[in-house]
Amino acid sequence: MGMPGLSFQRKQFVSRLNRLYRRSELYKLRRWLKGKSVHWLLYLALSGLALAIGLGVHYYQYCHLYAVRVDGEEVGLVRSPEEMECFVKELTEKCGSYYQMDLFPEQEITLTREYRPGEMDDIREARETLRQRLGFLTDAVMVIVDGIPVAPVATEKGVEQLVEQLCLSFVNESNCVELLDVQVLEEVAGEKCAVSPEQVYSPGEIASLLMGQKKEREMLIASRGTALSRSGRHKGEKSIPTVHVRSVEKVTTEERIPFTTKYKASGKMYRGESRVVTPGKKGLKKVTYRITRENGAEQSRTVVSSNVIKKPKSRVVERGTMNRFAWPVACGGRITQRFSAWHRGVDIAAPLNSSVLAAESGVVIESARGGSQGNYIIIDHGSYYTLYLHNNRNLVSAGQRVSRGQTIASLGSSGRSSGPHLHFEIRRKISSSWGGWYNHPAINPLQFF
Numbered sequence: 001m002g003m004p005g006l007s008f009q010r011k012q013f014v015s016r017l018n019r020l021y022r023r024s025e026l027y028k029l030r031r032w033l034k035g036k037s038v039h040w041l042l043y044l045a046l047s048g049l050a051l052a053i054g055l056g057v058h059y060y061q062y063c064h065l066y067a068v069r070v071d072g073e074e075v076g077l078v079r080s081p082e083e084m085e086c087f088v089k090e091l092t093e094k095c096g097s098y099y100q101m102d103l104f105p106e107q108e109i110t111l112t113r114e115y116r117p118g119e120m121d122d123i124r125e126a127r128e129t130l131r132q133r134l135g136f137l138t139d140a141v142m143v144i145v146d147g148i149p150v151a152p153v154a155t156e157k158g159v160e161q162l163v164e165q166l167c168l169s170f171v172n173e174s175n176c177v178e179l180l181d182v183q184v185l186e187e188v189a190g191e192k193c194a195v196s197p198e199q200v201y202s203p204g205e206i207a208s209l210l211m212g213q214k215k216e217r218e219m220l221i222a223s224r225g226t227a228l229s230r231s232g233r234h235k236g237e238k239s240i241p242t243v244h245v246r247s248v249e250k251v252t253t254e255e256r257i258p259f260t261t262k263y264k265a266s267g268k269m270y271r272g273e274s275r276v277v278t279p280g281k282k283g284l285k286k287v288t289y290r291i292t293r294e295n296g297a298e299q300s301r302t303v304v305s306s307n308v309i310k311k312p313k314s315r316v317v318e319r320g321t322m323n324r325f326a327w328p329v330a331c332g333g334r335i336t337q338r339f340s341a342w343h344r345g346v347d348i349a350a351p352l353n354s355s356v357l358a359a360e361s362g363v364v365i366e367s368a369r370g371g372s373q374g375n376y377i378i379i380d381h382g383s384y385y386t387l388y389l390h391n392n393r394n395l396v397s398a399g400q401r402v403s404r405g406q407t408i409a410s411l412g413s414s415g416r417s418s419g420p421h422l423h424f425e426i427r428r429k430i431s432s433s434w435g436g437w438y439n440h441p442a443i444n445p446l447q448f449f
């Protein structure tokens, strides 16, 4: 018996096909042609016409090419738009992998299907032209400092990294420094822009641009010019803002404490002489400061705490109270003429025969009678000479050693004198011997009393 069900289905299918055929145009045409005699020439003409139409349609199709335009300007004709699109995509990717960035063509590329009879497509030429003409841009973020654009970085994160780098550039790395706060005083923002890949800066480069020296800045300004003009609204801006990084540090240091000096009077030394009895010693303290800096330069500091580790030790100095010379008239007397350019000593008037005293210990080198000087005495004190003129009587002789305050003469009015007085002189000793009245310069005796 086989499969009766299947053969029944086949019959049904064939009869459905027949029904469709009878309804079709082809069937109608055959019925119309039946019994009609058609000349063979007509057949030939019809088939020729069909061929011509076919060829025409084909030619019409053939004359349709794709015009490649870059920013509206035609750069070539191609037959396959896909091939062109693929080429642009490859070129973009190739360039992008070189810069390690996502790029897109700077110019607008359009492919338009146009009826261009008589023209030839040339994909190689179109490719070459595109290769030369096409520029690429990348999405970037323009760093804007206080409203002034500086340079683009790759991403928003780059702006954050820049701020971080700026802050870090002034941080003092040391274990006695604790950074309390650091901030850029200017507002640093980012604004989306499209720039050439070679114009994208690294955050580090922009940090050194903002913090750098003038020359360095100018060089970078020159190279970023086009990037700025591309970003549109900032045309012509040349200046780069200066950024200020404020940091607050807690710094602990050890500092020396200076010692003070205590003075003690000593009657054994002349006035003006001194001697260190105990040398001083500096102390030590640990001081913690809060220092505010701007771009590393200290602006202010306050002491947070201060602890003395070692106290300083005072220096003790003995100071002489003794006058270099003793007053040469026992009863004091009265100054009648002071030291001047014309009077090389001091005149002390006192009653006749008052005691004239040695102003300092020394050796008498002259005790004699002069002309205008009258009876005079010269005593050598090592670095000074003292002179006593117009004495009534000299009581010591040359070569004799005398002590400070010892009576050496009685006051008088001998020589050129208008009354009893002592003419007293002090000479600074500049050579080993007396040698004469003009060898040793006279100094004002009153400076010693």
Ligand SMILES: [Zn+2]
Pocket (backbone or CB within 6 Å): 337, 343, 345, 346, 347, 422, 423, 424
């Ligand atoms: Zn005098």
